[in-house]
Amino acid sequence: MPYFNESYKQSISVFKERVEEKIYSKIALLNINAWVTEEPVHFKERTKGKYISLNLEDSWGKLWDCAWFNFTGVVPKSAAHKKIVLLIDLSGEACIFDEDGCPIQGLTNVSSEFDLTLGRPGKRVIHFLNDAQGGEKIDIWADAGCNDLFGYYRDSGKIKEAHIAILNEEMHQLYYDIEVLQELMEQLTEDTSRHQRILFSLFTAFKAMINYDEEEAKKAREILSVELNRSCGDEALKISAIGHAHIDLAWLWPIRETIRKGARTFSTVLSNMERYPEYIFGASQPQLYSWMKERYPKLYDKIKVRIAEGRWEAQGGMWVEPDTNISGGEALVRQVLYGKKFFKEEFNKDMKILWLPDVFGYSAALPQILKKSGIDYFMTIKLSWNEYNQFPHHTFMWEGIDGSKILAHMPPEGTYNSSAAPRAIKEAERNFKDKGVSEDCLMLFGIGDGGGGPGEEHLERLKREKCLNGLVPVKQEPSLEFFKRIEKNISSYKVWWGELYLEKHQGTYTTQAKNKKFNRRMEFALRELEYVSVLAHIEGVKVYPQQEIEAIWKEILLYQFHDILPGSSIKRVYDESIERYEYLLKLTEELTKSSYRALLEDSCCIDEAASDALLTNKTSKETKAFAIINSLSWDREEWININGNWIKAKVPAMSEISMMCSICNTESFEVRSENNFAENNLLKVSFNEDGSLKSVFDKEFSREVLDTNFKANVLTVYEEPYGNAWDFSPACYDIPQKSFKLQYSESITDGPKVIIKQIYKYNLSTIEQQIILTEGSRRIDFNTKVDWHESNKMLRTSFPINVYTNEVSCDIQFGTIKRSNHDNTSWDMAKYEMCAHKYVDLSQRDYGVALLNDCKYGHRVKENIMDLNLLRSTNMPGVEADKGVHEFTYSLYPHNGDCITGQVNRKAYELNLPLKIIEFSCDSYVAGKKEAFIRVDNENIIVEAVKKAEYSDDIIVRLYECSGSSEKAKLKFGYRTENVQLVNLMEEAIENDALNIESNELTFKPFEILTLKISCSKK
Structure with a gap:
C-alpha cells in the first residue's frame, strides 16, 4: 500500500503555519505618543517635534519624516509567570533607546522590500520580561524613520502593531524545529531514507498536535529531536558562518539615515548576542564605527567589549567599502591607511582582510596595494552577478599588474544576505567550484542595510545545523580564522591575473x-x-x-x-x-x-631666465610677483597666460619659477585657423560641415591620424529606454542614434593658441566646444560645456583612429592594463564598456593615439574606434541624473611610438594638473633658482604623493613605475635628508633591497609602488 507523501507534506506546511500563529498571544495595546520632525533629533531633544497621539492604523508621517515614539502601558495581571514581549511595527525603521540614551535594539517593518528567499526583513519583537509578575509598567522610547530598509514609503506610514504579548517558548522552538527539518527534507531527493524519515517524523509530530498547547508542543519536539540529533558524518566540506549586515553608507537613503541604520543594526546585534552565546558577527567600514563613536558613545563602548572578547569581528581594512574602478590610486592607499589606523588605535586589531562584498569590479592594482599594506586576504561576492561568463573560482590567488598575489575567496552561495537555512547550505555546497582542492567555504548570513543583520531565524537555524545529518557542518567563527585555515593549502589554488571585471553595472x-x-x-x-x-x-x-x-x-x-x-x-x-x-x-x-x-x-627668488617678460627695474619696495608651480616629477615647458601676458614657462620638476611680468611676448606664433581647419607647427586639423573632425594630419611624421572613412568627434545621443544608474544594454549601440547639430562656428587666435568655437543643439540641450591647438603641443583639447536636459539618454563622442592593433592600453591606478579591442570571446564581448582613468591609447609599435580626459571614466574601444561616455541621464534611483550644466575637457593626443614612447601618461597628468599660478608679495629681490624638492632621473618613475608621516615629522614620498618595465632611478633631494628608508604603504619600515642608501638609487619591478620615509631639513 503506497504512502501519501504529498498529502503528508501539505499537512506539515499547515502544521508549521498553525504553530507560528501560536508563538505570540497579544494581550493588550500600548499607548502611543510621538514627536515628529523632518530631520533626526538627539535623544535629549526628543520632545521638540510636533506632538501627536496615535492609535493602530493611524499614519504618523511622510517619507523621510522622523519621530521619537513613547510607548507606555502596563503588563496585565493575567500574564503572571509568562514571558512578555512587545510587538511594534511602525511601517518604518526604528531603534529602542534605554533611559541613558543608548540604543538597545533596532526594529524593521514587516512590509519592507526584501528578497524573501533570503529571509524575512521584519524585526518587530522586543523581549521585555522573562518572568512577569503582572502590573509592570512599560515606558520605552524609539527613534523612528518613516521609510523601509530600501528607502520606500510603506503602508502610508501607518502603525501596524503596538502590542503587549505573551511568548510561548515551546511553540517558538517547535516552529524552528519544523522549519529546519522541513526544508532539509525538501533539499533531499524522495528516494533517500533521510528524506523519508524526516517526512514521517514531521507527520507524526503533526498528529500529536490537537489543541496546540504547551504540553503538546513538548511532545512534538521530543518526536522531532530524533531527526534533529542525527549527526553528519565525515564530510569533505565545512562551512564557516559569520553574521553580516552589509550597510550601504548611502544608496536609497541619505547619509543621515545611514548613521541611524548603524545604530539600529549594531544595537540589534548586541541584543542578540545576549540570547545566542555562539553568535559571531562581523562589520567593516571604520566610517560607520566612527559615527557610532561620535553619535552613540555608550553603544560604541559595548561594541568595543564584544570585539575584545572575540564575539564581534572588526573587518575590512578600508575606511569604507569603496568603488575601486574610479577611485584613484592614492585614494585607495588612504582607504587602507586610515582604515587600518582606526582599527589599530580603537581596537588594537591589525586588519588582514579586504572586505568588499558589493563593489562593482576590482582594479588590477589592488593586489599590490593590499600586500604592501599588510593585508593578506580578499573577500567579495559581486562577481557572482556576472551576466555572460561564470567566474571560474571561489577560492583562488588574485595576481595584480605588478605580480603581487593575494588569497581571495567568494562565498559560493553568491550572497552576503544568506538565510542560513538548509537551502543556503546546500546551495553553497553545490556551487563551490574549488571543493576539489579546498574543504572550507564562507557563509555571510543576515539582513543588511538597517535590517539588523542576523535575526532570530538565522540564529535558531544555525543552532540546529551545526552538525545535522544531510547537511555539511556549519560553524560560526570569525572570517580571519577561516582565511588562516585555507591559507595552509595555498599552493593548490589557481591564479587569476588582472582585473576582476564585473559584467554588470558598466x-x-x-x-x-x-x-x-x-x-x-x-x-x-x-x-x-x-x-x-x-x-x-x-x-x-x-x-x-x-x-x-x-x-x-x-x-x-x-x-x-x-x-x-x-x-x-x-x-x-x-x-x-x-x-x-x-x-x-x-x-x-x-x-x-x-x-x-x-x-x-x-x-622671494626671481628667476631672470624664466621668460622674456621680466621687469627690468628691481626694487626693494613690495611688488606683486607671480610663481608658476609644477608639482609633477618631471620638467614642463608650457604656454602660460598671466594677466594677458603669454609666457612659455620652463618649470623644473617639483619646483617653481617666479617672475615679475610687465609685457606680453610679442613673437609671432606658428598657429593659424579658419572655420574648416586649424593648425600649429605639428598638427593640422580639418573639419566637416557638421563640425565633426574630417582629418588630423601629423605634419612632423607625415601621416594621417584619423581613419578618414568615418567622422570623428560626432557628439552622439544614445537612447536608453531601459537604462538605470547601474546598467545600460549593449544593444543601444545597434539602435539608430541621433547627434547634436552644429549651429555656429568661428575661429579665434589667442597668442599661441588657435581655437575653433562650435555651438551645437539637440532637443533641449546645448553644447559649446572650444577645440584648441597650442603651439608646440601635440594635444588637441576639446574644452566642452554642456547644458544637458535629456532623459534616459547617453551622450558620447568617438574617434576612429588610423592605427592597427589588437589591444588598448588603459590607465588605471599605479599603472596600465591592456584589454582586447575585439569580441573574439564571450569574455571580450562582455567588456562592452570599460573603466579607464586619465586615458586610453591605441598604438602600433611605431605610432599611436591616446584619448585623454580630465574627469571621465567610461570608455568603449572596439577595433580602431575610441569612444568616450560623457553623460548619462537616468532616472533610477536618482531622478534627473546629470541634468544641468557640465564642463569638462577631453583631448586627442597623437604620438610617435607606443604609449610609453609617446609619454602618454605624462600628458594625461599634465591635462589633469595644469601649472599653478600663484600671485604673491615680493618685498625683496633675489636672482636665482630654488632647487626642486626631489628629482628623479628616470622618465618612467612618477612621484605620486608627498606627505608628512602619520606618526612623526618624517616625510613620505610615494613613487611608482608607470611603463611596465624593470627600472632603476636615482633620486636627488633639494633638502638635507637623513634616514632614508623603505616603508610599506602603512609607513612601517620593511627589509627590501630595492633601495641603495649610499647612492639614493631605487630599483623598481614593473608597475611597482615604492614608498620612502625621509627625515628632511633645510640645507
Whole structure:
C-alpha cells in the first residue's frame, strides 16, 4: 500500500503555519505618543517635534519624516509567570533607546522590500520580561524613520502593531524545529531514507498536535529531536558562518539615515548576542564605527567589549567599502591607511582582510596595494552577478599588474544576505567550484542595510545545523580564522591575473558626472596641498595641517563609497555631496594657496631666465610677483597666460619659477585657423560641415591620424529606454542614434593658441566646444560645456583612429592594463564598456593615439574606434541624473611610438594638473633658482604623493613605475635628508633591497609602488 507523501507534506506546511500563529498571544495595546520632525533629533531633544497621539492604523508621517515614539502601558495581571514581549511595527525603521540614551535594539517593518528567499526583513519583537509578575509598567522610547530598509514609503506610514504579548517558548522552538527539518527534507531527493524519515517524523509530530498547547508542543519536539540529533558524518566540506549586515553608507537613503541604520543594526546585534552565546558577527567600514563613536558613545563602548572578547569581528581594512574602478590610486592607499589606523588605535586589531562584498569590479592594482599594506586576504561576492561568463573560482590567488598575489575567496552561495537555512547550505555546497582542492567555504548570513543583520531565524537555524545529518557542518567563527585555515593549502589554488571585471553595472563609470569630476579634482587638489604643506613645514613657515588634511581625505573617501561615487544613489545624496565637494575643494585650494604664498614670500627668488617678460627695474619696495608651480616629477615647458601676458614657462620638476611680468611676448606664433581647419607647427586639423573632425594630419611624421572613412568627434545621443544608474544594454549601440547639430562656428587666435568655437543643439540641450591647438603641443583639447536636459539618454563622442592593433592600453591606478579591442570571446564581448582613468591609447609599435580626459571614466574601444561616455541621464534611483550644466575637457593626443614612447601618461597628468599660478608679495629681490624638492632621473618613475608621516615629522614620498618595465632611478633631494628608508604603504619600515642608501638609487619591478620615509631639513 503506497504512502501519501504529498498529502503528508501539505499537512506539515499547515502544521508549521498553525504553530507560528501560536508563538505570540497579544494581550493588550500600548499607548502611543510621538514627536515628529523632518530631520533626526538627539535623544535629549526628543520632545521638540510636533506632538501627536496615535492609535493602530493611524499614519504618523511622510517619507523621510522622523519621530521619537513613547510607548507606555502596563503588563496585565493575567500574564503572571509568562514571558512578555512587545510587538511594534511602525511601517518604518526604528531603534529602542534605554533611559541613558543608548540604543538597545533596532526594529524593521514587516512590509519592507526584501528578497524573501533570503529571509524575512521584519524585526518587530522586543523581549521585555522573562518572568512577569503582572502590573509592570512599560515606558520605552524609539527613534523612528518613516521609510523601509530600501528607502520606500510603506503602508502610508501607518502603525501596524503596538502590542503587549505573551511568548510561548515551546511553540517558538517547535516552529524552528519544523522549519529546519522541513526544508532539509525538501533539499533531499524522495528516494533517500533521510528524506523519508524526516517526512514521517514531521507527520507524526503533526498528529500529536490537537489543541496546540504547551504540553503538546513538548511532545512534538521530543518526536522531532530524533531527526534533529542525527549527526553528519565525515564530510569533505565545512562551512564557516559569520553574521553580516552589509550597510550601504548611502544608496536609497541619505547619509543621515545611514548613521541611524548603524545604530539600529549594531544595537540589534548586541541584543542578540545576549540570547545566542555562539553568535559571531562581523562589520567593516571604520566610517560607520566612527559615527557610532561620535553619535552613540555608550553603544560604541559595548561594541568595543564584544570585539575584545572575540564575539564581534572588526573587518575590512578600508575606511569604507569603496568603488575601486574610479577611485584613484592614492585614494585607495588612504582607504587602507586610515582604515587600518582606526582599527589599530580603537581596537588594537591589525586588519588582514579586504572586505568588499558589493563593489562593482576590482582594479588590477589592488593586489599590490593590499600586500604592501599588510593585508593578506580578499573577500567579495559581486562577481557572482556576472551576466555572460561564470567566474571560474571561489577560492583562488588574485595576481595584480605588478605580480603581487593575494588569497581571495567568494562565498559560493553568491550572497552576503544568506538565510542560513538548509537551502543556503546546500546551495553553497553545490556551487563551490574549488571543493576539489579546498574543504572550507564562507557563509555571510543576515539582513543588511538597517535590517539588523542576523535575526532570530538565522540564529535558531544555525543552532540546529551545526552538525545535522544531510547537511555539511556549519560553524560560526570569525572570517580571519577561516582565511588562516585555507591559507595552509595555498599552493593548490589557481591564479587569476588582472582585473576582476564585473559584467554588470558598466553605467556606473559615467552616471552622476559632477560627482566624478569633483572626485578627480579633489584627488589632485589633495596631492597638491600635501606637497606644498610638506615644503612649508620643512621651511618652517607653516605648520603642516595634518588634522585638516585627514578630515578632508576621510570625507572624500566617504564619497568614494560604492553607491555614491558610481552614481547609484538617490538625488538627495548628490545634492548634499556636491554642496560638500564645493566647500572641500574651496577649502583645499585656499590652504594650498596660503602655503605657497607663505613659502614664496619667505624667500622671494626671481628667476631672470624664466621668460622674456621680466621687469627690468628691481626694487626693494613690495611688488606683486607671480610663481608658476609644477608639482609633477618631471620638467614642463608650457604656454602660460598671466594677466594677458603669454609666457612659455620652463618649470623644473617639483619646483617653481617666479617672475615679475610687465609685457606680453610679442613673437609671432606658428598657429593659424579658419572655420574648416586649424593648425600649429605639428598638427593640422580639418573639419566637416557638421563640425565633426574630417582629418588630423601629423605634419612632423607625415601621416594621417584619423581613419578618414568615418567622422570623428560626432557628439552622439544614445537612447536608453531601459537604462538605470547601474546598467545600460549593449544593444543601444545597434539602435539608430541621433547627434547634436552644429549651429555656429568661428575661429579665434589667442597668442599661441588657435581655437575653433562650435555651438551645437539637440532637443533641449546645448553644447559649446572650444577645440584648441597650442603651439608646440601635440594635444588637441576639446574644452566642452554642456547644458544637458535629456532623459534616459547617453551622450558620447568617438574617434576612429588610423592605427592597427589588437589591444588598448588603459590607465588605471599605479599603472596600465591592456584589454582586447575585439569580441573574439564571450569574455571580450562582455567588456562592452570599460573603466579607464586619465586615458586610453591605441598604438602600433611605431605610432599611436591616446584619448585623454580630465574627469571621465567610461570608455568603449572596439577595433580602431575610441569612444568616450560623457553623460548619462537616468532616472533610477536618482531622478534627473546629470541634468544641468557640465564642463569638462577631453583631448586627442597623437604620438610617435607606443604609449610609453609617446609619454602618454605624462600628458594625461599634465591635462589633469595644469601649472599653478600663484600671485604673491615680493618685498625683496633675489636672482636665482630654488632647487626642486626631489628629482628623479628616470622618465618612467612618477612621484605620486608627498606627505608628512602619520606618526612623526618624517616625510613620505610615494613613487611608482608607470611603463611596465624593470627600472632603476636615482633620486636627488633639494633638502638635507637623513634616514632614508623603505616603508610599506602603512609607513612601517620593511627589509627590501630595492633601495641603495649610499647612492639614493631605487630599483623598481614593473608597475611597482615604492614608498620612502625621509627625515628632511633645510640645507
